[in-house]
Amino acid sequence: MSFTWSAAPVRKMILSVSEPAVRAWIPLGRHLVDVNALIGKALRLEWPGMAECQSCHGVFSELHAQGFCRKCFFDSPMAGASIVRPELSTAHLGKADRDLEFERAYQLQPHTVYLADSGGIKVGVTRTRQQVTRWLDQGATCARVIAVTENRYEAGLIEVALKQHFSDKTDWRKMLAGLEFSADFDGAVARALEAIPTDLQRFALADGTDHRAHWSLAPGFTAKSVKLSQPGDVLEGVLAGQRGQYLAFTDGRVINVRSHEGLFLGLQG
Ligand SMILES: [Zn+2]
Structure with missing residues (x-):
């Protein structure tokens, strides 16, 4: 040592x-x-x-x-419902879950909806300024932004619609086995863009670039x-x-x- x-x-x-x-x-x-x-x-x-x-x-x-x-798990806004389920965000309505000031700062900023290949194609939501961090945390080899919204709630609604077509979870065994589905990635992005609900299509990004990562x-x-x-x-x-x-x-x-x-x-x- x-x-x-x-x-x-x-x-x-x-x-x-x-x-x-x-x-x-x-x-x-x-x-x-x-x-x-x-x-x-x-x-x-x-x-x-x-x-x-x-x-x-x-x-x-x-x-x-x-x-x-x-105490913090049940009281802190850092562990509030919308952290795990963005569609439960309410700050855009001026309504508090645990702490409106924290939730306004967190939820009322641009959010990214992305598809990533991390041992399987998955959909995810992240604050736009955090987006690269998020894909890397999940061990993705490839990720593409498919929508950028004005707040967390809108991104959550898109994610809910896309969950009917894609997983929102990373299968860590497949991810660590290094399985890739790159051949399908363009097709998956096209399906995802079509699956965005009509009233949220204004946030869709048809020409997102691929972000790639290689792992040790x-x-x-x-x-x-x-x-x-x-x-x-x-x-x-x-x-x-x-x-x-x-x-x-x-x-x-x-x-x-x-x-x-x-x-x-x-x-x-
Ligand atoms: Zn604590």
Whole structure:
């Protein structure tokens, strides 16, 4: 082991399109750990215990869900209904879910509806200024913007219509296996554009450009997901590569860094 990072709250990986592969960093406390430099090397992750809520920044023995303590999960606008289901947005009506000021700032800005190939074609919604981050977080090899709306609610309505034709979930096993459906991508985009409801067609973007990413994890990977769920849990292995929010080890185990957000992780490499 050539370095040790003492336990600090982990955040989802920061990803950046690069060649020959996407670059990834793990924010750990005030440090950024360079993932690409660790590929092919032994790595040890440990959760000694304790976690920080991403909303109130309080420290707890465990978090309730999605990086939030119990109180924030049920009270914070960062965990409100429209975060997961954009069609439930109400700020455009001047109506609060949890905190109207937060929801106005979050929902009343341009949103992107996209199709991505991440082990299968999926539809998704993201704030336009976040769009590249979102596709990379999902491990996509290709993504295309099919609509840009004025707010989150409109994007949510388009997504609901497109869910009848495409999944809105990433199949992480297929994504990590490196399956691609690129041959169908143009056809899928054409079907998606047609499926946008008539009253929302004004937001459609017929000439979106493809955004592509190559990943360090080689195709053909058979993944077995593991989680550090009990204080003292350790994951140790040789890092095979990285894709989306996953670190993949040579023995097939994978860990989703995002689903550990807030845990005080220690890292040795
Ligand atoms: Zn909290």
